[in-house]
Amino acid sequence: MVTLRRFLIGRRKSELERMTVHEFQFGDARVRIYELWTMSPEEAERQDLTTFALVHGLGVSSRFFVPLANALAPYGRVLLFDLPGFHDLPKPKHKMAIVDFADVVKRALDELEVVDPLLVGHSMGAQVVTEILAAYPKYSSAAMLVGPVVVPNERTLRDVAIRFLQGAVYEPTGNSFAAAAAYARAGIRWINDTAPKVVAYPIEKRLPLADARLLIVSGEHDWVSPLAWREHLASFVPGAQVMTIAGAAHGVVHDRYAELADALLDMAGIGSA
Numbered sequence: 710m711v712t713l714r715r716f717l718i719g720r721r722k723s724e725l726e727r728m729t730v731h732e733f734q735f736g737d738a739r740v741r742i743y744e745l746w747t748m749s750p751e752e753a754e755r756q757d758l759t760t761f762a763l764v765h766g767l768g769v770s771s772r773f774f775v776p777l778a779n780a781l782a783p784y785g786r787v788l789l790f791d792l793p794g795f796h797d798l799p800k801p802k803h804k805m806a807i808v809d810f811a812d813v814v815k816r817a818l819d820e821l822e823v824v825d826p827l828l829v830g831h832s833m834g835a836q837v838v839t840e841i842l843a844a845y846p847k848y849s850s851a852a853m854l855v856g857p858v859v860v861p862n863e864r865t866l867r868d869v870a871i872r873f874l875q876g877a878v879y880e881p882t883g884n885s886f887a888a889a890a891a892y893a894r895a896g897i898r899w900i901n902d903t904a905p906k907v908v909a910y911p912i913e914k915r916l917p918l919a920d921a922r923l924l925i926v927s928g929e930h931d932w933v934s935p936l937a938w939r940e941h942l943a944s945f946v947p948g949a950q951v952m953t954i955a956g957a958a959h960g961v962v963h964d965r966y967a968e969l970a971d972a973l974l975d976m977a978g979i980g981s982a
Contacts, residue, residue: 727745727746727747728743728744728745729743729744729745730742730743730744731744731817731820731821733813733816733817733820735812735813735816736801737799737801737802737803738793738794738801738805738809738813739793739798739799740790740791740792740793740798740813740814740817741771741790741791741796741798742788742789742790742791742817742821743771743778743788743789743791744786744787744788744821745778745782745787745789746782746785746786746787747779747782747783758785758786759784759785759786759827759977759979760785760786760787760788760823760824760825760826760827761778761781761785761786761787761788761826761827761829761973761977762788762790762814762818762823762826762827762828762829763777763778763787763788763789763790763829763830763831763834764790764792764814764828764829764830764831764834764837764838765789765790765791765792765795765831765832765833765834766831766832766833766834766835766856767832767833767900767903767904767907768795768888768891768892768895768900769795769887769888769891769892769895770791770792770795770796770891770894770895771789771790771791771796772796772887772891773831773887773888773891773960773962773963774789774831774962774963775789776963776964776966777829777962777963777966777969777970780966780967780970781970781973781974784974784977784979785977785979788818788821788823788826790814790817790834792810792813792814792834792837793805793810793813794895794899794902794903795891795895795899796891796894796895797894800896800898800899804902804903804906805903805906806906806910807833807836807837807840807906807907807910808840808844810833810837810840811837811838811840811841811844814837814841815841815844815845815848825848825849825850826849827849827851827852827853827973827976827977828841828842828849828851828852828853829852829853829855829973830852830853830854830855830857831855831856831962832855832856832857832858832933832934832959833858833903833907834855835854835855835856835857835858835912836857836858836907836910836912838852838854839854839857839912839915839916839919840910840915842916842918842919842920842921843915843916843918843919844918846918846919846920846921847920849921850921850922851921851922851923851976851977852919852921852922852923852924853923853924853925853926853969853972853973853976854923854924854925854926854942855926855927855961855962855969856926856927856928856931856933856934856959856961856962857912857925857927857934857938857939857942858907858912858933858934859907859908859910859912859933860933860934860935860938861911861913864908864909865908866904866905866908869904869908869933872932872933873932873933873959875932876928876930876931876932876933876958876959877958879928879930879956879957879958880958880959880960880964881960881964883963883964884958884960884963884964885960887960887963888960912942913941913942913945916942916945916946917945917946919946921946922948922949922976923943923946923948923949923950924949924950924951924952924972924976925939925942925943925949925950925951925952926939926951926952926953926954926961926969926972927939927953927954927957927959927961928953928954928956928957928958928959928960928961928965929953929954929955929956929957929958930956930957930958931957931958931959931961932959933959934959936951936953939951939953952972954968954969
């Protein structure tokens with residue numbers, strides 16, 4: 710029997726405008742969700758309001774998504790996740806695989822009574838979103854995978870590290886500083902515990918089970934998730950599209966958030982930000 714605890718920390722003004730913070734405990738895994746909006750209370754009660762659920766990558770946290778979240782908040786309900794063990798959340802006693810992270814995200818969304826979220830996953834988060842789409846094909850009708858990893862013939866920690874370094878020279882300083890601060894906060898031990906699970910996850914075998922409108926995005930200089938790989942993934946899902954952002958690298962969700970926001974609003978049928 711899994712014990713569930715919920716912490717509603719309340720609303721406060723911040724860089725994220727109006728925000729509610731939720732925390733859920735599933736066994737020894739705690740997940741945090743920042744729920745934010747900038748619309749009026751009347752607009753927020755609309756039945757057709759889109760919920761954007763943003764799932765971060767390895768080592769970073771919800772903060773990497775803040776610029777994108779702020780761009781989306783005037784148009785819908787935005788949920789930013791801190792996955793178990795990352796940012797300042799306690800480290801679970803057991804090592805978590807991608808399926809475990811996906812289970813936590815899905816259960817938290819269920820607790821918040823979310824219906825048909827537009828799922829957005831970056832890097833490892835793209836794996837988490839893929840696993841949700843594969844395990845629950847009718848749960849979400851649309852998703853964006855940003856920089857999905859890992860190319861099958863490069864599934865070693867060494868190969869992935871080399872690819873990250875190749876793309877790092879194209880990352881803006883702000884991306885690098887934000888990522889470094891997040892890595893320091895998460896701690897090298899938890900990152901090292903999780904990284905082999907990320908490298909081993911067979912995203913190309915799980916994605917064909919998805920039944921959703923799919924947009925696969927990354928930067929021109931993302932060598933961890935290169936264009937040919939993203940096109941290969943898109944071939945598994947009928948109608949899936951690929952988008953490449955010129956001049957950007959793997960951290961595209963942080964510095965090129967405006968292009969991603971426009972694409973997400975288009976997917977939601979809302980229009981440009």
